[in-house]
Amino acid sequence: MTLHLAVALDGAGWHPAAWRAEGARPDRLFTPGYWAGLVAEAERGLLDFVTFEDALGLQSSRLNEPDGRLDQVRGRLDAVLIASRVAPLTSRIGLVPTTGTTHTEPFHVAIGIASLDHVSRGRAGWRPQISGHPDHVAHFGRRPPFPPQDYSGDRDPVFGEHVLGLFAEAADAVEVVRRLWDSWEDDAEIRDVATGRFVDRDKLHHIDFRGEWFSVKGPSITPRSPQGQPPVTSLAHDTLSYEFAARSSDVVYVTPRDREDAAAIVESVRAAEAAVGRTEPPLRIFADLVVFLDSRDAYGRKARLDDLDGAELKSAELDGAELDWDAHVFTGTPEELAGLLLEWREAGLEGFRLRPGQLPHDLVAITRALVPALQNAGAFRTAYETVDLRGRLGLARPASRYAA
Amino acid sequence: MTKQIHLAAHFPGVNNTTVWSDPASGSQIDFDSFRHLAQTAERGKFDFFFLAEGLRLREAKGRIHDLDVMGRPESLTVLSALAAVTTHLGLAATVNSTFNEPYEVARRLATLDHLSGGRAAWNVVTSFDAFTGENFRRGGFLAEADRYTRAKEFLQTARELWDSWASDAVAADPEAGRFLRPGGVTPFRHRGRHFDISGLFNVPRGPQGHPVIIQAGDSDEGREFAASSADVIFSRHSKLEEGRAFYRDVKRRLAAYGRRPEELKILPAVTYVLGDTEAEAAERAVEIRRAQVGPQTAIYFLEAVWGRDLSGYDPDGPLPDVEPDLDEGVSKGHAAFRRDRGELVAKWRALAEEKNLSIRELAIEVSAPQTFIGTPRSVADEIDHFVQADAADGFIFVPHLTPGGLDDLVDKVVPLLQEKGVFRADYTGPTLRDHLGLAPRTQDGIEETS
Numbered sequence: 001m002t003l004h005l006a007v008a009l010d011g012a013g014w015h016p017a018a019w020r021a022e023g024a025r026p027d028r029l030f031t032p033g034y035w036a037g038l039v040a041e042a043e044r045g046l047l048d049f050v051t052f053e054d055a056l057g058l059q060s061s062r063l064n065e066p067d068g069r070l071d072q073v074r075g076r077l078d079a080v081l082i083a084s085r086v087a088p089l090t091s092r093i094g095l096v097p098t099t100g101t102t103h104t105e106p107f108h109v110a111i112g113i114a115s116l117d118h119v120s121r122g123r124a125g126w127r128p129q130i131s132g133h134p135d136h137v138a139h140f141g142r143r144p145p146f147p148p149q150d151y152s153g154d155r156d157p158v159f160g161e162h163v164l165g166l167f168a169e170a171a172d173a174v175e176v177v178r179r180l181w182d183s184w185e186d187d188a189e190i191r192d193v194a195t196g197r198f199v200d201r202d203k204l205h206h207i208d209f210r211g212e213w214f215s216v217k218g219p220s221i222t223p224r225s226p227q228g229q230p231p232v233t234s235l236a237h238d239t240l241s242y243e244f245a246a247r248s249s250d251v252v253y254v255t256p257r258d259r260e261d262a263a264a265i266v267e268s269v270r271a272a273e274a275a276v277g278r279t280e281p282p283l284r285i286f287a288d289l290v291v292f293l294d295s296r297d298a299y300g301r302k303a304r305l306d307d308l309d310g311a312e313l314k315s316a317e318l319d320g321a322e323l324d325w326d327a328h329v330f331t332g333t334p335e336e337l338a339g340l341l342l343e344w345r346e347a348g349l350e351g352f353r354l355r356p357g358q359l360p361h362d363l364v365a366i367t368r369a370l371v372p373a374l375q376n377a378g379a380f381r382t383a384y385e386t387v388d389l390r391g392r393l394g395l396a397r398p399a400s401r402y403a404a
Numbered sequence: 405m406t407k408q409i410h411l412a413a414h415f416p417g418v419n420n421t422t423v424w425s426d427p428a429s430g431s432q433i434d435f436d437s438f439r440h441l442a443q444t445a446e447r448g449k450f451d452f453f454f455l456a457e458g459l460r461l462r463e464a465k466g467r468i469h470d471l472d473v474m475g476r477p478e479s480l481t482v483l484s485a486l487a488a489v490t491t492h493l494g495l496a497a498t499v500n501s502t503f504n505e506p507y508e509v510a511r512r513l514a515t516l517d518h519l520s521g522g523r524a525a526w527n528v529v530t531s532f533d534a535f536t537g538e539n540f541r542r543g544g545f546l547a548e549a550d551r552y553t554r555a556k557e558f559l560q561t562a563r564e565l566w567d568s569w570a571s572d573a574v575a576a577d578p579e580a581g582r583f584l585r586p587g588g589v590t591p592f593r594h595r596g597r598h599f600d601i602s603g604l605f606n607v608p609r610g611p612q613g614h615p616v617i618i619q620a621g622d623s624d625e626g627r628e629f630a631a632s633s634a635d636v637i638f639s640r641h642s643k644l645e646e647g648r649a650f651y652r653d654v655k656r657r658l659a660a661y662g663r664r665p666e667e668l669k670i671l672p673a674v675t676y677v678l679g680d681t682e683a684e685a686a687e688r689a690v691e692i693r694r695a696q697v698g699p700q701t702a703i704y705f706l707e708a709v710w711g712r713d714l715s716g717y718d719p720d721g722p723l724p725d726v727e728p729d730l731d732e733g734v735s736k737g738h739a740a741f742r743r744d745r746g747e748l749v750a751k752w753r754a755l756a757e758e759k760n761l762s763i764r765e766l767a768i769e770v771s772a773p774q775t776f777i778g779t780p781r782s783v784a785d786e787i788d789h790f791v792q793a794d795a796a797d798g799f800i801f802v803p804h805l806t807p808g809g810l811d812d813l814v815d816k817v818v819p820l821l822q823e824k825g826v827f828r829a830d831y832t833g834p835t836l837r838d839h840l841g842l843a844p845r846t847q848d849g850i851e852e853t854s
Contacts, residue, residue: 112478119482221476
């Protein structure tokens with residue numbers, strides 16, 4: 001069975017000094033050509049999908065406030081719009097933007113992702129993400145102040161309680177979005193000239209969602225999209241977020257440190273599925289890895305970037321890590337990475353989401369060296385079999401939940 | 405001096421202007437329809453392509469209205485995709501200022517401006533509708549009287565966010581190790597009646613500085629808002645005399661804001677029908693209006709005004725003899741007919757009696773006729789006349805067919821306007837501000853003059 005392989009795109013790459021490396025294009029980060037080039041390269045490598053990071057605040061090396069740094073990439077374009085911008089220029093690769101669940105209206109997200117699915121002919125996915133950043137709350141002025149984030153071992157109880165609420169709200173947001181995606185049945189549009197009816201209104205549904213944070217009436221303004229339900233993907237590090245994934249997602253990204261850890265995490269994810277009584281197909285479990293790939297001395301290249309940034313990028317222990325800096329950092333040859341992926345897969349992982357340390361360098365190493373190595377091992381596709389992303393992930397296209 | 409005409413294209417709307425029963429009518433949601441219309445507009449060197457928005461499906465009598473084309477994408481998402489298949493065409497998104505927040509809208513519009521190389525426009529619309537609010541966190545929170553104060557403050561806040569990044573804030577200088585220039589990004593702080601926000605914006609300033617701002621309101625408040633803040637007015641005044649009156653009124657208001665008349669373009673929404681002869685065009689115009697107002701649509705049209713169920717009446721028979729129920733509104737999510745329904749009913753009855761009209765004939769008679777009907781030559785002359793007579797600076801064309809509804813306009817009328825020397829033969833700059841003859845928006849809010 002083919003391994004699933006995704007790439008996480010963000011700025012100049014995941015190393016904070018990546019923009020300063022040779023071959024980087026820091027002056028192009030906010031141009032469409034930059035993104036189109038990266039996604040086309042990922043598609044040449046037959047990757048399952050790319051994800052686009054996003055947030056409703058400026059990047060910061062500090063957890064709870066801006067850091068004032070001028071020596072790292074700052075500024076980000078809207079992820080849904082980047083994904084849509086590259087959709088007509090590609091034909092197979094999945095496009096999975098991040099949007100927030102804390103400040104963004106679920107209704108807007110639902111129509112945005114459905115529209116991306118229409119534009120890309122069934123290649124859209126979605127990564128919902130909570131925002132616990134206290135400073136981002138003031139960008140909206142709609143919610144009471146948030147407590148400081150604290151991911152340490154003995155988590156501040158006020159923050160712990162707060163995060164529970166953010167995840168519960170996120171689960172409601174995903175539920176609303178999924179209902180809205182189903183609110184037009186596939187055959188709602190009838191264009192019946194004899195009766196003058198454009199739609200069969202019995203096939204359009206109010207979703208009537210009522211929750212603690214919001215109520216949404218529906219139906220969507222956007223007809224059901226090619227995939228019906230674009231795959232929902234989420235990043236998870238602990239029981240709370242595994243349970244969120246088990247309730248809400250189709251794909252979960254986890255962050256094991258090694259093969260044994262991967263096995264333990266897979267077990268925890270399956271336990272979370274049981275705990276929430278998941279009835280959907282089992283979660284597709286992907287491991288996230290930050291990668292620096294060279295035929296020789298990837299370690300040296302990464303060390304030079306560390307020097308430039310003034311800090312070592314390393315696989316942080318989960319406790320104390322900011323959520324984005326949680327994944328195992330791999331440095332080595334593409335062939336070595338191929339070996340590691342095949343070994344970790346034995347722990348029950350279906351795929352990997354690779355975070356290139358430096359763009360385009362590490363993306364090109366993935367598509368032109370890692371992929372051939374996996375293909376030689378008979379572990380990766382040699383052509384795209386499907387257009388739509390659900391099909392690629394082995395997910396059937398569901399009928400609308402409202403269909404009689 | 406001969407004025408240059410500005411042309412824009414509106415994707416066919418979710419109302420009965422759009423004819424879906426025609427065999428040539430294609431999908432209203434497939435990306436190819438958007439691509440075809442946008443590329444046709446660009447072939448015609450149009451200024452911009454316009455997408456409308458409505459955040460709740462229309463309902464009547466508690467049920468979803470099923471007679472018109474419906475189902476739309478999120479406008480910014482589709483425009484971003486269209487940026488990939490066009491090179492010069494402006495891309496205008498309608499985005500509601502009631503059920504959004506400035507930080508998000510400002511960053512999405514700035515993003516579209518980056519991803520299109522400076523072609524983004526924002527049609528700022530307002531809503532006070534509790535009905536639409538049922539799809540959003542805050543519900544129907546805004547009083548009608550406040551919709552413009554919020555819209556105005558929303559736009560002002562968005563401008564503050566865009567201005568919080570200097571145009572040269574991104575240094576991207578690896579040698580110096582400076583991604584940002586010192587002082588390039590300024591914290592924002594907005595404290596007002598509707599928004600109390602602060603922090604750091606996270607999208608660099610777009611190629612146009614600010615996207616082009618479009619405004620469609622027609623009330624005194626709406627006109628004042630446009631005069632103070634908009635670059636383009638999407639006007640409804642498509643008849644010559646009322647167009648001139650509106651044009652004079654709005655342009656006169658600009659001076660109070662230190663703006664020159666040419667800094668605000670007035671573009672009425674218009675429809676058109678072409679024929680090889682005047683008679684053929686007139687005949688096609690009638691056919692199209694009959695297709696737009698089918699029997700069920702005629703009944704629906706009257707129900708919205710009568711405020712009661714009229715499904716028992718024959719669309720080809722006389723007007724209903726029952727009196728309107730003025731307390732009961734049956735049509736929701738529909739902008740028209742909110743006021744003076746009693747007066748309207750009296751007027752329509754008189755008209756129907758005078759011309760001996762059935763329900764459907766009356767509905768056709770009183771619903772908007774096409775603006776320009778004629779041969780390509782006569783339509784081109786009329787368009788030019790309207791603009792030279794100061795009834796407009798150009799037009800937003802609303803085709804009645806998806807996706808082919810602009811084809812003959814672009815193939816037959818645009819070349820005649822170009823021949824007359826009143827419409828560009830080609831784009832002269834890359835940005836929408838270039839097409840509209842508007843200066844880029846500088847950080848201090850002063851438009852550069854040249």
